[in-house]
Amino acid sequence: MQNKIFQLNNKINKTTFIFPTIILITFLLILGCAGRSGYTKLERSGRFGGVSLVQSDFDSLWNSRTITISPQQGGPFGFPPIMPGRGMGRPTGGGMFELIIRATLMDSSLIESGINQYAQLIGMTPAEKKEYQDRYDQDHYRGQYLYIWARVMTPFSDEYLNLNRWTFFLETESGHQLEPEKVIEQKVLPRMRMTEFSTDTTRENIPSPFPRNRRSAPFKIVQFYFPLKDYDSIPLLGGKYNTLKFGAVNVANFADKAEASWDLNQLKSEK
Amino acid sequence: MKLAFQLFAFLLFPILIFGCRTTKITSTLVTTPITIDGNMADWPKTSSVLLADSSVTVRVANDGMNLYLAIETKDPEYMLDFRRAGITVWADLNGGKSKQVEMHFPAGLFATFDRNLGGFWQSLTPEEMDRASDKLDQLTKGILVVNQANEKFQDFPADNPSGFAAAYSKSNNQATMELRIPLQFQENFLTMSLTADQKTVGIGISTGSRFTGSFQRPVVGGPERGRRGYGRRGSYQSNSGENKDFWLEVSLAK
Numbered sequence: 379m380q381n382k383i384f385q386l387n388n389k390i391n392k393t394t395f396i397f398p399t400i401i402l403i404t405f406l407l408i409l410g411c412a413g414r415s416g417y418t419k420l421e422r423s424g425r426f427g428g429v430s431l432v433q434s435d436f437d438s439l440w441n442s443r444t445i446t447i448s449p450q451q452g453g454p455f456g457f458p459p460i461m462p463g464r465g466m467g468r469p470t471g472g473g474m475f476e477l478i479i480r481a482t483l484m485d486s487s488l489i490e491s492g493i494n495q496y497a498q499l500i501g502m503t504p505a506e507k508k509e510y511q512d513r514y515d516q517d518h519y520r521g522q523y524l525y526i527w528a529r530v531m532t533p534f535s536d537e538y539l540n541l542n543r544w545t546f547f548l549e550t551e552s553g554h555q556l557e558p559e560k561v562i563e564q565k566v567l568p569r570m571r572m573t574e575f576s577t578d579t580t581r582e583n584i585p586s587p588f589p590r591n592r593r594s595a596p597f598k599i600v601q602f603y604f605p606l607k608d609y610d611s612i613p614l615l616g617g618k619y620n621t622l623k624f625g626a627v628n629v630a631n632f633a634d635k636a637e638a639s640w641d642l643n644q645l646k647s648e649k
Numbered sequence: 650m651k652l653a654f655q656l657f658a659f660l661l662f663p664i665l666i667f668g669c670r671t672t673k674i675t676s677t678l679v680t681t682p683i684t685i686d687g688n689m690a691d692w693p694k695t696s697s698v699l700l701a702d703s704s705v706t707v708r709v710a711n712d713g714m715n716l717y718l719a720i721e722t723k724d725p726e727y728m729l730d731f732r733r734a735g736i737t738v739w740a741d742l743n744g745g746k747s748k749q750v751e752m753h754f755p756a757g758l759f760a761t762f763d764r765n766l767g768g769f770w771q772s773l774t775p776e777e778m779d780r781a782s783d784k785l786d787q788l789t790k791g792i793l794v795v796n797q798a799n800e801k802f803q804d805f806p807a808d809n810p811s812g813f814a815a816a817y818s819k820s821n822n823q824a825t826m827e828l829r830i831p832l833q834f835q836e837n838f839l840t841m842s843l844t845a846d847q848k849t850v851g852i853g854i855s856t857g858s859r860f861t862g863s864f865q866r867p868v869v870g871g872p873e874r875g876r877r878g879y880g881r882r883g884s885y886q887s888n889s890g891e892n893k894d895f896w897l898e899v900s901l902a903k
Contacts, residue, residue, distance in 0.1 A: 500780040514772040
């Protein structure tokens with residue numbers, strides 16, 4: 379009987395000490411080894427971004443000077459909002475708006491940066507760079523007009539890209555509305571991938587304003603040349619204005635209108 | 650009691666076998682720099698490690714100035730990944746698993762350049778356009794190095810004579826990626842150096858070209874890139890549907 383009790387005690391002691399020891403060692407091994415097995419485990423990388431092949435300040439300047447004008451959530455198409463680089467575009471007339479416009483204000487900082495980018499890319503000599511700068515200034519009427527470069531896209535028919543359907547305008551804080559004096563448009567380019575057009579929305583995890591089954595849409599590149607000054611001879615840039623509005627309105631239906639604005643003070647600080 | 654030991658052995662054995670399999674490798678010291686050309690003929694006899702269920706073989710060498718990495722595979726899926734998505738490599742000279750220094754090869758699979766923006770391209774002369782095209786082609790085939798800490802990056806030609814370089818070759822149903830990673834590097838966008846007492850380097854390898862960390866620089870894109878092959882947007886899905894990241898703990902030969 380006593381022997382049996384001893385055996386039982388011995389068994390209990392072994393159970394009490396050995397099992398926790400086994401569990402402890404196992405736990406330590408898991409922490410010490412399996413934890414380090416991260417060296418071989420599969421890891422999922424982050425979302426794909428994409429960079430310009432040329433490192434410069436151009437990208438950031440470009441993005442800060444680019445606004446998006448588009449249909450908005452709750453609008454006629456029920457599209458969710460699209461966030462612009464700087465200003466927020468919205469339809470203002472309560473009607474339909476069939477375009478998405480990515481408009482870039484080509485101010486002197488951005489132009490200088492673009493010139494520098496190409497000059498660095500191919501290693502231009504100072505003389506080559508000066509000639510390139512002069513050609514660019516001449517091609518884009520620098521000093522004569524305010525230049526806005528835009529990509530105009532529609533998720534609908536190509537016909538909406540006919541610029542005769544639209545009046546594009548700049549509007550100052552004092553309410554002056556100016557139309558472009560020159561408009562240079564490229565032919566409609568076949569398709570543009572949605573992800574490329576709505577880069578900002580993808581970055582900020584904001585849903586695209588397009589139906590999910592639409593992966594691309596027709597677009598065209600348009601260069602707008604506006605007067606440098608308003609009707610009171612106040613410069614649109616570098617003057618007293620803090621913001622500048624850019625928009626488009628359907629000539630057949632003034633309710634079909636959308637606009638967005640640049641924060642000029644912010645752009646000045648980013649030079 | 651016997652059962653307890655059986656249980657112990659049962660638990661311990663797989664942990665020892667699988668849990669402790671940290672992929673460690675000792676690099677081989679080379680006295681003459683290895684030429685980065687995708688040809689393994691100038692590599693010394695080195696130890697290697699097998700990754701991805703033995704589908705990928707990795708060899709590492711160093712010459713005091715650079716770390717040389719050779720990644721070889723005969724697996725059709727990985728060969729396809731190499732060709733279609735390139736590789737992403739991270740180098741942590743502190744021996745950890747930091748993804749701060751990120752390399753992508755070839756750069757053209759994920760880098761972009763939009764010739765439409767602002768009308769800058771159109772104001773180049775035809776001769777300048779040719780030069781710019783050549784340069785962009787060169788950069789497209791090169792290696793892109795990203796510093797995730799400051800979101801700066803730089804492209805290097807694949808055959809860069811010093812510093813970062815990479816090469817790809819395929820022969821006899823085997824694909825080889827060869828990379829050179831400097832152990833001392835100082836430029837505006839990135840400074841990294843191996844301290845004298847540092848004995849290990851962490852190297853991460855992914856067969857998918859994807860950006861990590863905070864560096865998600867968007868570039869307003871145009872169709873030119875896609876048609877001319879200057880970029881890829883959107884994430885690449887490999888055949889297996891998963892990204893394949895592996896980490897090595899490299900003991901440097903001194």
